[in-house]
Amino acid sequence: MRGASEDAIRSALHEITEGKLDQTTEEYLVGMLKEETPNNAEEAHELIGAFIIDAGLAADDAESVVGGRICAAVIHTLQPLKQQQLQQLQQVQQQQLQLLQDEQQQQRCLQHLGDDQQQQQEQQQQQMSSSSTPSKLLGKFQAEPTAAAAETEAEPPKAAETRAPVRLQDLLRKRTEGDFSDPYLGIQQNAAMVNYNAPVIDGDSAAAEAAKQQQLQQQRRQQQREKQLRLLQEWEKNKPPIPPPQKRHGDKQLKRSGINPEAEGIIVDSFSISVAGRQLLVDTSLKLMKGRRYGLIGR
Incomplete structure (x- = not known):
């Protein structure tokens, strides 16, 4: 429907202007007339009057608005289209309203x-409950035994069975019986059977010995850490101070020290340097050339 209205506006405008408008201007005017849909010649002139005058179809605004045939003809062509669109819109609205009501x-x-189905189900349930009540009462009276029958059917109580005490070590032994292998952690069967964090039970010599060995190992590790810390502190306290740097200026001082003043570089044998405890160079031959700058980048 939208395409038909555009075609109608385009054909009417082409017929009225006698094809004197170029295609671009004609398409632009068709779009404006379709979107705005003017109601009279003045509104049509506000939209397309300037284009009509530029195309030479009208001499001035008065001819285009009042006595002109262009805008009036356009309005005369658009009015039926507008009424048709309104009628179509009303029909669509009526159809939607009818669908909503349906x-x-x-x-x-x-x-x-x-609601009717729910009421029927409730009535059926009430009927079933009322019909099952007498049968329940009858079954109850039939099921109740007499006192004599209860005495004859009663059985003597069984003697209580005596149970032996359970030991935790026996349970662990039963649980760990059979093949045992842990390829991921490398735990052997004998080592896995001992839980160092478990409480030691009186009379269990294996668990007590394992706990004692674990405690001794922890004490040895702690003693080794403390010893290493003391040695490090003593070394920091007694290490020799770093000699201060010395500067030599002039060729005479270099001559006295036995260095050629015309040398272009310095070679240092067995050069070592460490930063933050990490050895960067160890016993390396270092060559420093004149005119270059050296430094450490990164760590």
């Missing part, structure tokens, strides 16, 4: 139907 009516019918 849906509401259908929902009300379904709701009434559901």
Whole structure:
């Protein structure tokens, strides 16, 4: 429908302007007239008057608005299209309203139907409960035994069975019996059977010995850490101080020290350097050339 209205506006405008408008201007005017839909010649002139005058179809604004045939003809062509669009819009709205009313009516019918089904189910349940009450009472009276029958059917109580005490070590031994292998952790069967964190039970020599060995190992590790810390502190306290740097200026001082003043570099044998406890160079031959700058980048 939208394409038909555009085609109608385009054909009417082309017929009125006698094809004197170029295609781009004509497409632009068709789009404006379709979107705005003017109601009179003045509104049409506000939209397309300047284009009509530029194209030479009207001499001035008065001819384009009042006595001109262009805008009036456009309005005369657009009025039926506008009325047709309004009628189509009203029809669509009426159809949508009718569909909405039909849906509401259908929902009300379904709701009434559901209420009726629920009432029928409740009535059936009440009837079933009322019919099953006498049978329940009859079955209750039939099921109750007499006192004499109860005495004859009673059985003598069984003697209580005596149970031997359970030992934790026996349970662990039963649980760990059979093949045992742990390829991921490398735990052997004998080592896995001992839980160092478990409480030591009186009389269990294996668990007590394992706990004692574990405690001794922890004490040895702690003693080694303390010893290493003391040695490090003593070394920090007694280490020799770093000699201060010395500067030599002039060729005479270099001559006295036995160095050629015309040398272009310095070679240092067995050069070592460490930063933050990490050895960067160890016993390396270092060559420093004149005119270059050296430094450490990174760590």
